[in-house]
Amino acid sequence: xxxxxxxxxxxxxxxxxxxxxxxxxxxxxxxxxxxxxxxxxxxxxxxxxxxxxxxxxxxxxxxxxxxxxxxxxxxxxxxxxxxxxxxxxxxxxxxxxxxxxxxxxxxxxxxxxxxxxxxxxxxxxxxxxxxxxxxxxxxxxxxxxxxxxxxxxxxxxxxxxxxxxxxxxxxxxxxxxxxxxxxxxxxxxxxxxxxxxxxxxxxxxxxxxxxxxxxxxxxxxxxxxxxxxxxxxxxxxxxxxxxxxxxxxxxxxxxxxxxxxxxxxxxxxxxxxxxxxxxxxxxxxxxxxxxxxxxxxxxxxxxxxxxxxxxxxxxxxxxxxxxxxxxxxxxxxxxxxxxxxxxxxxxxxxxxxxxxxxxxxxxxxxxxxxxxxxxxxxxxxxxxxxxxxxxxxxxxxxxxxxxxxxxxxxxxxxxxxxxxxxxxxxxxxxxxxxxxxxxxxxxxxxxxxxxxxxxxxxxxxxxxxxxxxxxxxxxxxxxxxxxxxxxxxxxxxxxxxxxxxxxxxxxxxxxxxxxxxxxxxxxxxxxxxxxxxxxxxxxxxxxxxxxxxxxxxxxxxxxxxxxxxxxxxxxxxxxxxx
Amino acid sequence: xxxxxxxxxxxxxxxxxxxxxxxxxxxxxxxxxxxxxxxxxxxxxxxxxxxxxxxxxxxxxxxxxxxxxxxxxxxxxxxxxxxxxxxxxxxxxxxxxxxxxxxxxxxxxxxxxxxxxxxxxxxxxxxxxxxxxxxxxxxxxxxxxxxxxxxxxxxxxxxxxxxxxxxxxxxxxxxxxxxxxxxxxxxxxxxxxxxxxxxxxxxxxxxxxxxxxxxxxxxxxxxxxxxxxxxxxxxxxxxxxxxxxxxxxxxxxxxxxxxxxxxxxxxxxxxxxxxxxxxxxxxxxxxxxxxxxxxxxxxxxxxxxxxxxxxxx
Numbered sequence: 001x002x003x004x005x006x007x008x009x010x011x012x013x014x015x016x017x018x019x020x021x022x023x024x025x026x027x028x029x030x031x032x033x034x035x036x037x038x039x040x041x042x043x044x045x046x047x048x049x050x051x052x053x054x055x056x057x058x059x060x061x062x063x064x065x066x067x068x069x070x071x072x073x074x075x076x077x078x079x080x081x082x083x084x085x086x087x088x089x090x091x092x093x094x095x096x097x098x099x100x101x102x103x104x105x106x107x108x109x110x111x112x113x114x115x116x117x118x119x120x121x122x123x124x125x126x127x128x129x130x131x132x133x134x135x136x137x138x139x140x141x142x143x144x145x146x147x148x149x150x151x152x153x154x155x156x157x158x159x160x161x162x163x164x165x166x167x168x169x170x171x172x173x174x175x176x177x178x179x180x181x182x183x184x185x186x187x188x189x190x191x192x193x194x195x196x197x198x199x200x201x202x203x204x205x206x207x208x209x210x211x212x213x214x215x216x217x218x219x220x221x222x223x224x225x226x227x228x229x230x231x232x233x234x235x236x237x238x239x240x241x242x243x244x245x246x247x248x249x250x251x252x253x254x255x256x257x258x259x260x261x262x263x264x265x266x267x268x269x270x271x272x273x274x275x276x277x278x279x280x281x282x283x284x285x286x287x288x289x290x291x292x293x294x295x296x297x298x299x300x301x302x303x304x305x306x307x308x309x310x311x312x313x314x315x316x317x318x319x320x321x322x323x324x325x326x327x328x329x330x331x332x333x334x335x336x337x338x339x340x341x342x343x344x345x346x347x348x349x350x351x352x353x354x355x356x357x358x359x360x361x362x363x364x365x366x367x368x369x370x371x372x373x374x375x376x377x378x379x380x381x382x383x384x385x386x387x388x389x390x391x392x393x394x395x396x397x398x399x400x401x402x403x404x405x406x407x408x409x410x411x412x413x414x415x416x417x418x419x420x421x422x423x424x425x426x427x428x429x430x431x432x433x434x435x436x437x438x439x440x441x442x443x444x445x446x447x448x449x450x451x452x453x454x455x456x457x458x459x460x461x462x463x464x465x466x467x468x469x470x471x472x473x474x475x476x477x478x479x480x481x482x483x484x485x486x487x488x489x490x491x492x493x494x495x496x497x498x499x500x501x502x503x504x505x506x507x508x509x510x511x512x513x514x515x516x517x518x519x520x521x522x523x524x525x526x527x528x529x530x531x532x533x534x535x536x537x538x539x540x541x542x543x544x545x546x547x548x549x550x551x552x553x554x555x556x557x558x559x560x561x562x563x564x565x566x567x568x569x570x571x572x573x574x575x576x577x578x
Numbered sequence: 579x580x581x582x583x584x585x586x587x588x589x590x591x592x593x594x595x596x597x598x599x600x601x602x603x604x605x606x607x608x609x610x611x612x613x614x615x616x617x618x619x620x621x622x623x624x625x626x627x628x629x630x631x632x633x634x635x636x637x638x639x640x641x642x643x644x645x646x647x648x649x650x651x652x653x654x655x656x657x658x659x660x661x662x663x664x665x666x667x668x669x670x671x672x673x674x675x676x677x678x679x680x681x682x683x684x685x686x687x688x689x690x691x692x693x694x695x696x697x698x699x700x701x702x703x704x705x706x707x708x709x710x711x712x713x714x715x716x717x718x719x720x721x722x723x724x725x726x727x728x729x730x731x732x733x734x735x736x737x738x739x740x741x742x743x744x745x746x747x748x749x750x751x752x753x754x755x756x757x758x759x760x761x762x763x764x765x766x767x768x769x770x771x772x773x774x775x776x777x778x779x780x781x782x783x784x785x786x787x788x789x790x791x792x793x794x795x796x797x798x799x800x801x802x803x804x805x806x807x808x809x810x811x812x813x814x815x816x817x818x819x820x821x822x823x824x825x826x827x828x829x830x831x832x833x834x835x836x837x838x839x840x841x842x843x844x845x846x847x848x849x850x851x852x853x854x855x856x857x858x859x860x861x862x863x864x865x866x867x868x869x870x871x872x873x874x875x876x877x878x879x880x881x882x883x884x885x886x887x888x889x890x891x
Contacts, residue, residue, distance in 0.1 A: 181779075181815070279818070281835030284732045291731070291758065291801045297669050299604035299632035311734070313838040315779070315816065377737055377847045382816045383840040400609075431835045432732050440712060441606025441630055451706075465708065470604050470632065478692075478713060488701060524692070559704030565694055567711035570610050 049089035049141040055080035057139020058157035068162035074124035081141035088114035091121040134160040167192040169258035172248035177270040185234035200226035239317035241273040275422035276314040283429035296439035300470035302391035318376035318384035331358040352393035365390035402576020441471030457553035468540040474571035475531040481564040488561035510546035604632025605710040615719040618764035646689030725763035730832035732758035749853040750809040768795035
């Protein structure tokens with residue numbers, strides 16, 4: 001009881017004293033009420049807010065060594081307090097642990113808006129470039145008059161707060177130009193000044209200027225992975241030659257990107273052009289039907305559509321960066337191998353017997369990429385097939401067995417050029433060159449030869465048939481005939497003129513029944529015509545056969561009809577039989 | 579009296595013989611021979627000959643005469659022994675087929691096939707027409723031996739995709755080469771083996787040596803393409819391969835050279851068919867076929883049990 005009295009006294013006595021000062025001091029006259037009746041008065045003093053236990057000032061979200069606040073991001077503080085006066089209160093975060101009144105003695109990090117007593121107050125402070133990695137702070141709950149004693153949580157959400165600084169990224173380079181399909185590397189000068197928990201930096205090299213610290217490049221060339229400093233990364237160069245954008249981005253281990261400097265700059269990576277190549281074995285010299293020996297098929301004219309196929313290899317792949325064809329043109333020189341390559345690559349060296357250079361304007365091979373030879377499937381495909389079609393003249397030299405040039409064959413020299421004018425050089429076909437086959441063809445130039453009018457027991461004038469060589473071999477001829485009769489083809493009458501009345505000779509002059517004259521027969525007989533092979537286009541070699549008819553004595557006057565056959569054959573002595 | 583009349587008439591009349599105007603000019607054949615020195619009894623050999631005309635202004639009749647002593651009956655023409663060379667057609671191919679009887683005597687058969695042309699129009703009276711023709715030389719030999727001989731006329735690799743893994747199985751990179759083979763022998767021929775030495779793109783380092791796992795074949799006397807496939811470990815990239823195509827223990831004519839290989843990432847080539855289950859390695863095959871065998875055994879076992887139960891009932 002005594003204690004209670006004492007406690008009451010202790011509380012009442014100061015109030016009484018204050019009250020006494022007020023009414024006796026005269027300074028606050030307004031408070032003096034003059035009345036007739038005795039009055040009571042009280043002035044309630046202010047009490048500073050009281051921080052709620054467990055809700056002391058703290059960071060929310062918590063910054064920690066592993067989760068610092070990036071520079072520029074807010075560090076948010078929260079607390080809950082109550083005020084005995086029921087006053088609103090605010091949270092004050094200071095860099096030092098003392099306040100004067102309601103102000104920090106040192107730097108004020110943040111001050112919240114007033115919150116109702118028992119309500120939570122929040123204030124934020126942006127992490128600054130100049131902040132240390134860890135920054136001490138002190139929390140106070142203040143009303144308008146004063147502040148509570150400093151308080152804060154003691155777990156990770158308490159002081160200090162942790163600040164993460166941007167990495168520095170000043171230099172971004174690549175080591176191109178590089179060949180296709182080799183390693184290209186990007187290097188940097190980049191680091192992170194934060195050392196509290198050693199911060200790493202990661203380089204991302206992007207194909208486009210699009211980067212996110214959370215997901216990386218929209219389209220990536222490479223990334224370095226975490227690196228203490230100066231991160232590098234590399235990848236394999238694409239095959240198509242040209243320039244490729246490569247944007248560099250650096251972020252630290254807290255997904256905080258560098259800013260300025262080399263961040264987002266484009267270090268253009270260059271892939272060099274490599275000259276294409278052709279393996280000789282890929283060159284095939286083909287007949288018009290694609291198989292077997294080369295066969296001429298047009299009498300006294302060019303045979304079209306012979307073909308050379310080959311595969312062009314280009315390390316830059318078969319397409320360009322814009323998906324156009326990497327190999328833009330090709331040419332061929334076709335020759336008989338008796339001539340070396342350099343003897344058949346200029347226009348003046350054209351010779352229809354054995355040399356067809358592309359440079360000769362009148363000879364027009366047509367070359368184009370061929371999917372059937374080798375399809376171009378994209379920018380990883382280093383091969384593309386080409387096919388050239390070309391004509392050959394009727395007298396191109398044969399090289400099959402038993403011909404004068406049998407020791408040789410026909411060869412195609414091929415050259416392909418890419419879009420940058422780099423070329424393969426002329427490459428001769430080797431294994432798959434080809435042989436030119438024999439083409440036996442002839443023409444009869446003398447189409448209107450006639451014996452004319454011949455008296456019985458008289459010889460006609462000497463007449464000639466002229467054989468022209470219109471293939472690529474020399475010629476002999478087989479001859480035969482029928483009797484001449486006035487009721488041809490029945491020849492049932494008795495006035496026929498016997499076959500043998502016609503004589504022929506491959507030399508001139510002919511004398512009927514004389515030296516060299518051969519009586520025509522119904523049996524095929526070879527005449528050694530020995531017509532040479534034509535060597536000049538449009539000027540065929542020719543050989544005459546002389547003819548003479550003796551009309552028998554007593555032959556009836558009439559018109560007589562018959563048929564002789566001239567059968568062309570290869571001059572076997574020069575161009576071989578079989 | 580009769581002969582005197584002739585003499586008198588002969589004194590006053592002349593006989594007229596005029597070579598007809600030739601309405602066809604040039605004529606030829608390509609090639610002008612049929613040759614085969616390795617025919618076997620019962621074998622068939624075909625040769626295409628193209629009949630060529632320079633100025634085919636009218637239809638002509640072509641007549642074939644075969645004169646190969648001892649073998650004329652073996653030879654037939656796909657168009658028959660008489661056929662028309664049509665107006666406007668500068669080239670008329672014919673197939674000469676040699677069917678060697680099973681009882682044919684061994685030895686050489688030489689001769690010729692003659693082509694003679696004539697106009698379908700009646701000859702003008704009082705003219706001598708010159709018919710054009712050509713001779714095809716024939717040289718055949720029937721051999722007792724079975725002849726295995728061929729020439730490699732071309733080797734072309736197709737683009738390939740890298741191998742891949744599926745489940746626990748590793749499917750290898752499958753290379754497919756196209757070879758044009760001219761079979762000069764009288765039996766079906768298949769290269770004895772085909773070997774690839776595969777080098778890196780600089781042609782310095784030998785990466786693999788592989789032998790064809792499958793090789794096609796060509797019928798006697800045919801010139802045709804075959805496929806050969808190889809199983810490798812190559813990854814996407816550019817390589818060079820030295821190939822050797824063997825005929826018995828020697829490299830065949832035309833069977834040696836170098837080709838470039840382009841191996842691409844999986845999925846690059848549209849419609850590409852890579853290695854299949856039969857191309858797996860021995861270990862993988864053992865797993866698959868062992869598993870299948872086990873399942874089959876279980877099925878058979880169960881079936882036997884069911885049959886036994888059924889019989890008891």
